[in-house]
Amino acid sequence: MKRLKVLPALVSAGCFALMVGAPRLQAQAGDAGGSMTQTGGGNASTADKMFVKKAMAGGMAEVQLGQLATQKGSSDDVKQFGQKMVDDHTKLNDQMKPIASQLGISPPTSIPPAEQALATKLQGLSGDKFDRAYMQAMLKDHRQDLSEFKKESSSGKNPQVKEAAEQGSQVIQQHLQMAQQIAQKVGAAGQNMTNKSGSGSVSTPSGPQ
Helix, strand or coil, rough: CCCHHHHHHHHHHHHHHHHHHHHHHHHHHHHHHHHHHHHHHCCCCEEEEEHHHHHHHHHHHHHHHHHHHHHHHHHHHHHHHHHHHHHHHHHHHHHHHHHHHHHHCCCCCCCCCCHHHHHHHCCCCHHHHHHHHHHHHHHHHHHHHHHHHHHHHCCCCCCCCCCCHHHHHHHHHHHHHHHHHHHHHHHHCCCCCCCCCCCCCCCCCCCCC
């Protein structure tokens, strides 16, 4: 009988211990959850987030300009290059979307005004003039993009963003080499684009593509 009386006492003591320990476990779980959330996107710098935004907006611009090249280009090389821009930059943006989501960045819904101005400019051209203007824009664009992607891959804070920048820089390097070869063929190397009035340069896509 004495043993039977001890069991309820032990059970009561165990329940009391669980009740006392529960708040501590909940607090520890909360702390752990907060740390995971911070690890997911909190280690990204402002520069990392800005890079992702510009890269995705620039990539969207490259896709639209590439589609224009496949429709209006007079050279087979220009048409093929435009299609490669559509294919490659669509893939790059698809790879960037999960990272953007993790950092709380919404994908762009339209291309920036400067890129839209370039598209409007190109839509008014045809034949050899289109080929030269498009390839000159691609030269300027990819030179700048390569510099920005390399900078992010070496100095970025977020590992995922840095890896995406490293992979993207390899693709952009290939694009730049192709653009240089085609630009020479169509006579675009070393030329400057002018606006409709004939003076001043037309803005080319300035974000990472």
